[in-house]
Amino acid sequence: MKKILIITLVLTFTALQGLGQSDLTIKPYTFKNSAGVEVPAELGEFTVQENRSSGGDKRIKLSFVRFKSTNPNPGSPIVYLAGGPGGSGISTAKGARFKLFMALRAVADVIAFDQRGTGLSNEIPGCSNSATFPLDEPGSIESYTNEMKKATKLCLAFWKEKGTDVSAYNTRESASDLEDLRRALGIPKISLWGISYGSHLGFNFIKRFESSIDKVVLVGLEGPDHTIKMPALTDGFLKNLSEKLEADKAASAQYPELMGMMKTVHERLRENPLKVKTKDPRSGTEFEVGISEFDVQLVTSFIFVKNPSDSKNLPRAYKKMLDGDFTEIALMVAGLRQFAGRVQAMPFAMDAMSGISERRWKRVLKESDKAILGRSTNFPFPDVSMGLGLPDLGDEFRKNPKSSVDALFFSGTLDGRTFIPSAKELIKGFKNGTHVIIDGAGHDMFMSTPDVERLMLDFFNGKKVKAQRLVIPVPAFTLMN
Numbered sequence: 001m002k003k004i005l006i007i008t009l010v011l012t013f014t015a016l017q018g019l020g021q022s023d024l025t026i027k028p029y030t031f032k033n034s035a036g037v038e039v040p041a042e043l044g045e046f047t048v049q050e051n052r053s054s055g056g057d058k059r060i061k062l063s064f065v066r067f068k069s070t071n072p073n074p075g076s077p078i079v080y081l082a083g084g085p086g087g088s089g090i091s092t093a094k095g096a097r098f099k100l101f102m103a104l105r106a107v108a109d110v111i112a113f114d115q116r117g118t119g120l121s122n123e124i125p126g127c128s129n130s131a132t133f134p135l136d137e138p139g140s141i142e143s144y145t146n147e148m149k150k151a152t153k154l155c156l157a158f159w160k161e162k163g164t165d166v167s168a169y170n171t172r173e174s175a176s177d178l179e180d181l182r183r184a185l186g187i188p189k190i191s192l193w194g195i196s197y198g199s200h201l202g203f204n205f206i207k208r209f210e211s212s213i214d215k216v217v218l219v220g221l222e223g224p225d226h227t228i229k230m231p232a233l234t235d236g237f238l239k240n241l242s243e244k245l246e247a248d249k250a251a252s253a254q255y256p257e258l259m260g261m262m263k264t265v266h267e268r269l270r271e272n273p274l275k276v277k278t279k280d281p282r283s284g285t286e287f288e289v290g291i292s293e294f295d296v297q298l299v300t301s302f303i304f305v306k307n308p309s310d311s312k313n314l315p316r317a318y319k320k321m322l323d324g325d326f327t328e329i330a331l332m333v334a335g336l337r338q339f340a341g342r343v344q345a346m347p348f349a350m351d352a353m354s355g356i357s358e359r360r361w362k363r364v365l366k367e368s369d370k371a372i373l374g375r376s377t378n379f380p381f382p383d384v385s386m387g388l389g390l391p392d393l394g395d396e397f398r399k400n401p402k403s404s405v406d407a408l409f410f411s412g413t414l415d416g417r418t419f420i421p422s423a424k425e426l427i428k429g430f431k432n433g434t435h436v437i438i439d440g441a442g443h444d445m446f447m448s449t450p451d452v453e454r455l456m457l458d459f460f461n462g463k464k465v466k467a468q469r470l471v472i473p474v475p476a477f478t479l480m481n
Contacts, residue, residue: 023046023047024044024045024046024185025044025045026042026043026044026066028040028043029041031067031094032094033093034095034098040068041068043064044063044064046062047060048060048062048116048176050165051173053172053173054168056165058163060116060121060123061121062113062121062181063121064114065111066112067093067109068105068109069106069107070105071106071107075191075462076108076189076190076191077109077110077187078109078190078193078460079113079191080092080101080113081115081192081193081194081199081202082115082118082195082197083194083195083196083197083198083199083220084118084197085115085350086118086344087118088114088120089114089115089118090119090120091119092112097446100453103457107457107460111181113181115174115346116177117169117345117346123164124164124346125159125162125164127155127158127159129155129343130342131148131151131340131343132147132341133340135287135289136287136290137290138273138290138291138292138295139290139294139295139337140294141294141379141383144379144380147341148341149384151341151343152385152388153388155343159345166390167349167390167391169345169346169349170391171204171354171393171397174201174204174350175201175204175209176208178209179208179212182212188212190212190213190214191214192205192206192215193218193456194217194218194219195220196219196418197350198218199219199220199221199222200223200227202218203223203401206401206405207399210403214406215407215459216406216408217410218409219409220415220443220444221411221422221426223425224399224400225398225400227351227356227378227381228361229377229418230360230363230367230419231371231375231377232371234371234377234416236419237305237414237415237416238259239259240414241311242258242259244440245315245477250477250479254315255315255316259372261318261322262300265321266293266296274290274291274326275291276288276290277327278326278331280331281331289334291329294374294376296321296333297373298340299332301373301376301416303332304317305377305416306442306443307415308440308442309442310442311414312474312475313477315477315478320480340380351381352381352382352388353391353392353393354397355382355385355393364378400425400428401426402430404432405432407430407434408434408459408465409423409427409434409435410436410437410441411436411437412438412440412443413439414440415445418443423435434465434467436465437468437469438451438472440473
């Protein structure tokens, strides 16, 4: 009996070493949110291989904050997966979703996880090379792509020189990190809670580690082959927004046909790109900005369509352009060019390697010819990553999951980033999946209505949640002065 016990202990210790559990550290931590509220928590760190597929020896440190459950009999820990890619789970917990993190403690421990290359899990040196775009020239897909590729190549060379294997910052490796986290904590199962890119990561984890999962709640669904969005679905979003606009009497009187107005502005710019003088609101300095159809499409995709709080300003912006006033949009174009020039390792690599299937890419190109926003919703991908040598994860990676895991999915009708038809396509593969649609919600819908928290708590507590459609008020559209 004694001999059996010794052998068991030796085998257990060996297994723990193989899983990398021996380097897990957890220490008390005072967590402070953005409002200054402090709560006791734990800060955990563990290491994983940077690149499992290459078998390299380099290890990287991953961090998480654990909020201990208030339940005397807690369920499986709930791990939060931030969106982006590039979002920090720990930083997310400091913001508006802090309340939800705290509420979920009634079910289980809640873990704010910083994925590799983000937040406290980011050991990649910052690259100072960035793309520069001449402000006074109208932009094009080609001009943006060429400049961004130049900067990206320089950054890839810089990271290689500094010893970072950028090819290791992909969704497969990140999903394996989650499994290593579970093993390091010594727990049989974890539950997942994620949004946007976090759902993309979650779907890969479900496909490969389903036996490690208790329950899943995902919002703003980005499927394995949904990194590049379909232009026709963006048009569908604009149609939904137009219907909300028509229901607003004051706004519809000023903006009778949103999509027609947008098409007219784009057609004019396609024929005659502009150079517009505008002023920096902080310094008062006057400068000139070149504006093309593609510039306005980019601004619309990146500033106006994510949430209703953004979209409420879209009709006014286009009416001003229709009337010949481009001063406000010029400031946005200038700001976007400054932001677009930055190259960050994790966000770039994750999207580049998730890629797109050839069949879907052909559909994107075909749809973009007629779509109001063209291919701007996805830009700069896949254009900027083509030919840079980063490995594509392949069509097997991009297949939708089929799973019997208990899953609760949320979608918003006014989400301009991820779309309900795509969500329905994904949910078909979930035998025990439930879809909740929130009419009037955008991409960041966790805090859009208290019903989201209520349904999540019910679900994680094991209660039956029915498929349903919730309706919430839409912010009033911004009127002309």
